[in-house]
Amino acid sequence: MKAAKKIFETALAEGRTFILENEAKDIMKGYGIGVPAYDTAKSADEAVTKARKIGYPVVLKILSKDILHKSDAGGVKVNLKDDSEVRKAFQEIMESARKYGSEKGIQVDLSRGVLISDFADQGTEVIIGVTRDPQFGHALMFGLGGIFVEVLKDVTFRLIPMTESDAREMVGEIKAAKILDGVRGQPPRDVDALVNVIMSISKMVKENPEIIELDCNPTFVYDKGKGALVVDARILIEGTKPKESSAH
Amino acid sequence: MTVSLGVETEGIDFFFNAKGVAVYGASATPNSVGQAILQNFIKPQYTGRVYAVNPKYTTVLGVPCYPSLKEIPNPVDMVIVAVPARLTPRVFEDIGSKGVKAAIVISGGFSETGPAGAAIEDEMVATAKKYGIRIIGPNCVGVIDTQTHVDSFFLPEYRCGRPKSSAVANISLVSQSGAFAAAISDWTSQLGIGISKIISLGNKCDVDDDDLLYYLGDDPSTQVICYYTEGYDREKGRTFFDTARTVTARKPVLVVKSGKGRRARAAASSHTGAIAGSDQIADAAYRQAGVIRADNFEHMFDMAKALAMQPPAKGDRVLMVTNGGGLGVMTIDALEALGLSVPKPSPELENRFKSRLPAYCAWHNPVDVVGDTDASRYDAVFDEALKSDEYDAFVVGMLLQTPSLGMDVTNVISNYQRQSGKPFVVVSMGGAFTTKAGEIMELMGTPTYATGEKAAVAAGALVEYGKIRYGKEFKQTSETEKR
Structure with missing residues (x-):
């Protein structure tokens, strides 16, 4: 996809190897992956206008070439229900970002403002990720989110590119697979939509091998027939110079 | 021939x-290494010609010895090099001038020792390429x-046995480790596999895993x-995966990979990067390519023997038939655990x-034909079970300690196996007599194991490979049906 290449070029020109969230979501949309409605805003007024257009409640997230881990910089505010909450959140995010910068001794670039996104309804949380292994190359990881991935490490891998039956096997072979069938009276989840997201990520990485790491975390999977949404997307690409290490 | 994958099989035939x-x-x-290798080629089973090369001698162990390859009056197909590393670039000029297309370099002192050794290796490879x-x-x-009895192992045969080929079916092993290759030669010679x-393969300066796999x-x-294998060089895991995908549908490929420890990437910036260990990715790659991973050598050879001798299963339903109840229960447990x-x-x-069957037999699964059976x-159980088509594979307990069971049971087993085309594995548990009976069973083409657990691992591999071979045609029992 040409748009993706352009985004990667811009990032590298700015000296960053991570892709801003709005850019990541542009790329995802280009591959037919569902994401919550989003837009960007450079001022509090613009944020309010955009928020109204998307519809409340919304989420605000910092967009800066200097901030990879947005929460660490106080750059994420969720479940904002009206204009005044958005206005307040915008100011707070900018202040925290400045403070984060001065603590680190850097001038944080704030010119891009924030991402405004629809505060998506809670679905079954899953993680879809990509890593590039030195021996095997690109591999895709799938697992249920939250404690399943954090504590139980209940995840499964396939090399990219993969077939649809690989994707279906992955979804079926994690230990907690039954949760997607619907347990305790819940209807079954939209596994077809989930498989589509996995296949689209596989295609995206196949076509853009400069991606070295990718997280769709969380991705929400809804009731059968209601789809799936990548709520937070992170993409890291290969730098032209040796990659600087960054901690969580 | 050059295969599109970057695999190069040209010239490999000469090694064998x-x-x-x-x-x-x-x-x-x-x-010495140089003597032990020569000794392998003066054994009567090697029917080709052998020459020694060393300026110090005119004959070694009665073999004519020449100062260089040029003086050898006849053509040479392969050279085994056991000289110090620093001499190898010159030796390869000699090999090239003679027109020989294959060389095994036994010597160490190359890239495994550091930059100086790596430089010698590069020089040797450049000459070889030329x-x-x-x-x-x-x-x-x-x-x-x-x-062919080509044998470059410098381990004397009285210390390190050499395996034999079987008239039924044979296994080939590629090992990153020379010590394991030797130990497996010795071990399989005892087992009679x-x-x-x-x-x-050593340093793999030219011929690598992929070339040999193809x-x-x-x-x-x-x-x-x-x-x-202990792991792969940069991007070589991916090429092994690509090559394996072209092979596993026609021939089973098994792997033992050490280095299972989880090593999360220190520099990972994403969640996925922090969780993913290389071994997990290797595991996924094997599964995706249809390579069967074994936990250890014992399992690998239990599996390999069954896969070499039996057709893969077309489904995952296994019937255990036994003349001993305990063996039946233990084997069923092991099958279920797999x-x-x-x-x-x-x-x-x-x-x-x-x-x-007599009323005191048990006809669930396991079917117990009990201790007084002949x-x-x-015969009756196989006949009915095969006619019913309710099972895809058979594990047969054959406890020959009982006086009533004759050796004709081996005939019954192998006949039903051959007629049905379905895989059978046998458990013959006990001492000298039963071990001999197992050998006879294997001569008749049915793999035989000393315990139910080993037989279960073998049956598991036949089912696993069935999935790989038959894909969507394979009949998989769903979790709900199992209950």
Whole structure:
């Protein structure tokens, strides 16, 4: 996809190897992956206008070439229900970002403002990720989110590119697979939509091998027939110079 | 031939079928590497010609010895190099001038020792490329071919047994480790497992895992391909994966990979990068490519023997037939733990069993034909079970300590196996008599194991490979059906 290449070029020109969230979501949309409605805003007024257009409640997230881990910089505010909450959140995010910068001794670039996104309804949380292994190359990881991935490490891998039956096997072979069938009276989840997201990520990485790491975390999977949404997307690409290490 | 994958099989045949072999660095010193290798080629089973190369001697162990290859009056197909690393660039000029296309470099002192050794290795490889010489090694024990008796292992046979080929089916092993290659040669010679080739690759300066995988995939004397690896060089995991995908549908490939420890990437910036360990990715790659991973060598050879001798299963339903109840229960436990399906016979089949077996037999799964049986009850169970088509694979307990069971049971088992085309594995548990009986069973083509657990691992591999071979045609029992 040409748009993706352009985004990667811009990032590298700015000296960053991570892709801003709005850019990541542009790329995802280009591959037919569902994401919550989003837009960007450079001022509090613009944020309010955009928020109204998307519809409340919304989420605000910092967009800066200097901030990879947005929460660490106080750059994420969720479940904002009206204009005044958005206005307040915008100011707070900018202040925290400045403070984060001065603590680190850097001038944080704030010119891009924030991402405004629809505060998506809670679905079954899953993680879809990509890593590039030195021996095997690109591999895709799938697992249920939250404690399943954090504590139980209940995840499964396939090399990219993969077939649809690989994707279906992955979804079926994690230990907690039954949760997607619907347990305790819940209807079954939209596994077809989930498989589509996995296949689209596989295609995206196949076509853009400069991606070295990718997280769709969380991705929400809804009731059968209601789809799936990548709520937070992170993409890291290969730098032209040796990659600087960054901690969580 | 050059395959699109970047696999290069040109010249590999010479390593196994060399009719004229020269040992560069042949030595008159007892217990030296240069003597031990030469010794392998003066055994009567090797029917090709052998020459020694060493300016110090005119003959070694009665073999004519020349100062260089040029003086050898006849053609040479392969050279085994056992000289110090620093001499190898010159030796390869000699090899090239003679027009030899294959060389096994046994010597160490190359890239495994650091930059100076790596420079010598590069020089050697450049010379080899210039002349189109394929290299196995350096820093390896080389190859054993049990049919042509090409044998570059410098381990004397009285210390390290050599396996034999079997008339039924044969396994080939590629090992990153020379020590393991030798130990497996010795071990399989004791076990009597049929082996076609053992290859130790050492530094892999030219011939690598992928070349051999492709070559062995087309080798008619290899029925199952086994690998031992400690990991892959940069991007070589991916090329192995790509090559394996072209082989596993026609021939089973098994791997033992060490280094299972989880090593999260220190520099990972994403969640996925922090969780993913290389071994998990290797595990996924094997599964995706249809490579069966074994936990250890014992499991690998239990599996390989079954896969070499039996057809893969077309479904996962296994019937255990036994003349000992305890063995039946233990084996069923092991089968279930491996995720195989062990369904009870349908009421119709149960009635058929009842009509043909004494009332004190048990006809669930396991079917217990009990301790006073002779071969006829096995006959009846196989007959009915195969007619019913309720099972895809059979594990047969054959406890020959009982006086009533004759050796004719081996005939019954192998006849039903052959007629049905379904896989059978046998458990013959006990001492000297039963071990001999197991050997006879294997001569008749049915793999036999000393415990139910080992037989279950073997049955598991036949089912696993069935999934790989038959894909969507394979009949998988769903979790709900298993209950």
